[in-house]
Amino acid sequence: MRTGAAYVAALRDGRAVYLDGERVKDVTSHPAFAEPIRCIARTYDHAKAAEADPALTYADPATGTRHGNMWLVPRTAEDLGARRRAHRFWAEPSYGLMGRTPDHVASVLTAFSAWRQLFDRGGARFGDHVMRFYERARDEDLYLAYAIVPPQVDRSTPAHRHAEPFLHPGVVRETDAGIVVRGAQAIATSATMADWLFLSYITPLAPGDDAYAISLVVPMNAEGLRLYPRRPYATAATSVFDYPLSARFDEVDTTVVFNDVFVPWEQVFIDRNVELVNAQFHDSPSHTMANFQSLVRFGVKLEFMAGLALRLAEVQGADGDPSVQATLGGDIAALCAAFDALAKAAERFPLLAGGVARPHPQYVYAGMGLQRRLIVDLMRTLRELAGGAFQTVPSSEAAFTSEETRADTERYYKSAAAPARERLKLVRLIWDFVGTEFGGRQLQYEMFYSAAQPVVNRRMFKSYDWQAAKALVARCLHEY
Numbered sequence: 001m002r003t004g005a006a007y008v009a010a011l012r013d014g015r016a017v018y019l020d021g022e023r024v025k026d027v028t029s030h031p032a033f034a035e036p037i038r039c040i041a042r043t044y045d046h047a048k049a050a051e052a053d054p055a056l057t058y059a060d061p062a063t064g065t066r067h068g069n070m071w072l073v074p075r076t077a078e079d080l081g082a083r084r085r086a087h088r089f090w091a092e093p094s095y096g097l098m099g100r101t102p103d104h105v106a107s108v109l110t111a112f113s114a115w116r117q118l119f120d121r122g123g124a125r126f127g128d129h130v131m132r133f134y135e136r137a138r139d140e141d142l143y144l145a146y147a148i149v150p151p152q153v154d155r156s157t158p159a160h161r162h163a164e165p166f167l168h169p170g171v172v173r174e175t176d177a178g179i180v181v182r183g184a185q186a187i188a189t190s191a192t193m194a195d196w197l198f199l200s201y202i203t204p205l206a207p208g209d210d211a212y213a214i215s216l217v218v219p220m221n222a223e224g225l226r227l228y229p230r231r232p233y234a235t236a237a238t239s240v241f242d243y244p245l246s247a248r249f250d251e252v253d254t255t256v257v258f259n260d261v262f263v264p265w266e267q268v269f270i271d272r273n274v275e276l277v278n279a280q281f282h283d284s285p286s287h288t289m290a291n292f293q294s295l296v297r298f299g300v301k302l303e304f305m306a307g308l309a310l311r312l313a314e315v316q317g318a319d320g321d322p323s324v325q326a327t328l329g330g331d332i333a334a335l336c337a338a339f340d341a342l343a344k345a346a347e348r349f350p351l352l353a354g355g356v357a358r359p360h361p362q363y364v365y366a367g368m369g370l371q372r373r374l375i376v377d378l379m380r381t382l383r384e385l386a387g388g389a390f391q392t393v394p395s396s397e398a399a400f401t402s403e404e405t406r407a408d409t410e411r412y413y414k415s416a417a418a419p420a421r422e423r424l425k426l427v428r429l430i431w432d433f434v435g436t437e438f439g440g441r442q443l444q445y446e447m448f449y450s451a452a453q454p455v456v457n458r459r460m461f462k463s464y465d466w467q468a469a470k471a472l473v474a475r476c477l478h479e480y
């Protein structure tokens with residue numbers, strides 16, 4: 001397992017990141033990326049320090065080498081418990097606000113390795129590529145981002161029918177040594193701070209889309225690969241006090257452009273095969289394993305929101321009020337506990353198939369379907385508890401340092417339960433969660449990190465045990 005310093009050093013690889021039209025020389029020292037990178041580096045250090053801890057790592061049966069649980073192929077519910085601990089370990093440093101920590105795409109890759117038979121269908125060498133890259137990523141503890149949804153060019157027409165070919169990524173040429181890829185994929189969150197990129201499609205490809213039907217990995221500094229981040233929030237944050245989340249936990253969503261990137265065969269998992277690309281996430285356990293990470297991560301975020309709500313009520317001296325207690329219980333605690341139960345059910349009652357324990361799809365998709373509602377509900381409840389608190393704040397932390405304003409700031413912004421600085425620190429934190437650009441992106445993330453709501457709902461439709469429900473109705477109709 002690697003150290004934080006080794007992770008940071010690896011990011012100085014000449015990757016082509018363009019911000020405001022200019023190339024970023026070094027992401028590790030650029031104010032847009034440095035803080036989130038530090039957060040990930042610290043977590044790598046903590047993971048390294050816990051290398052011998054059986055709660056977080058496992059020993060490779062063949063070599064005895066210890067690896068983080070994010071690389072463990074789950075065979076039992078207990079293995080899923082081991083994976084859950086790893087996901088929590090990676091989610092807690094950002095309070096669940098960073099979704100694409102290294103354990104997310106590690107889950108996809110680990111699931112692929114457990115299901116190599118799917119990739120073998122394109123030729124046994126492709127299954128070998130998956131296995132070798134999985135082993136490398138595990139051994140080197142690599143951080144992968146992924147780009148698996150194409151830009152909204154024209155959703156009514158398959159990629160091969162677009163007026164301009166290769167706006168969506170596809171193979172423009174083949175050589176003896178590999179393929180050349182051209183096109184853009186919409187979002188790869190965290191790409192600027194990851195080591196490698198996994199490129200494929202989770203949106204269904206149509207017959208005729210063969211040139212686009214690829215699944216592959218490239219290092220983030222591959223020749224021709226360009227990373228175009230959206231506006232980062234850390235650079236807009238005036239101080240950590242005023243924007244504690246924007247300044248530290250922005251995982252920066254990034255559009256990735258392949259300008260004729262050469263990809264050697266050993267990095268190709270699927271080569272121009274529509275059927276396999278369409279099957280890879282759902283035939284293999286990868287979709288449920290990756291989204292199990294999302295559930296565990298979201299559970300941490302919910303707990304954090306519950307803590308924020310309670311602390312806000314305490315600071316306002318409202319926590320003893322029966323109606324506030326009812327809000328905290330009914331609109332926050334009940335939802336957090338219900339979601340926690342879903343994540344636990346996905347782990348404790350796995351779907352066993354092909355020697356792999358999948359987090360049960362019924363509970364994974366129920367959790368995903370609820371996620372976008374819960375985030376809205378909890379954000380709204382936090383706003384309700386806050387009232388005008390977010391607006392009753394000085395314009396910045398400088399109000400505490402100015403000789404002219406300090407006395408008024410300390411006198412009039414305090415509450416009976418907290419001095420002004422403590423109270424404003426909490427209020428600014430909650431506002432950064434629910435009201436700033438960072439907060440708005442958090443909402444969008446929970447709504448769309450996987451797919452639009454109807455897509456998630458259809459997965460739920462397919463995963464639910466309708467047989468038991470139908471049987472009850474049939475029995476009822478027959479008994480009179």
Ligand SMILES: Cc1cc2nc3c(=O)[nH]c(=O)nc-3n(C[C@H](O)[C@H](O)[C@H](O)COP(=O)(O)OP(=O)(O)OC[C@H]3O[C@@H](n4cnc5c(N)ncnc54)[C@H](O)[C@@H]3O)c2cc1C
Binds near residue numbers: 190
């Ligand atoms: C913050 C954030 C982070 C993300 N991170 C990643 C990442 O790391 N990697 C990655 O690959 N992707 C990432 N995504 C992309 C994400 O997977 C997609 O946004 C998601 O799958 C939805 O696809 P879309 O954006 O193309 O929206 P669309 O599928 O176009 O949906 C937009 C809206 O249009 C509706 N709609 C779509 N098609 C039709 C139709 N035919 N008729 C009627 N209505 C329709 C949908 O219901 C929805 O309401 C991220 C997205 C967000 C917001």
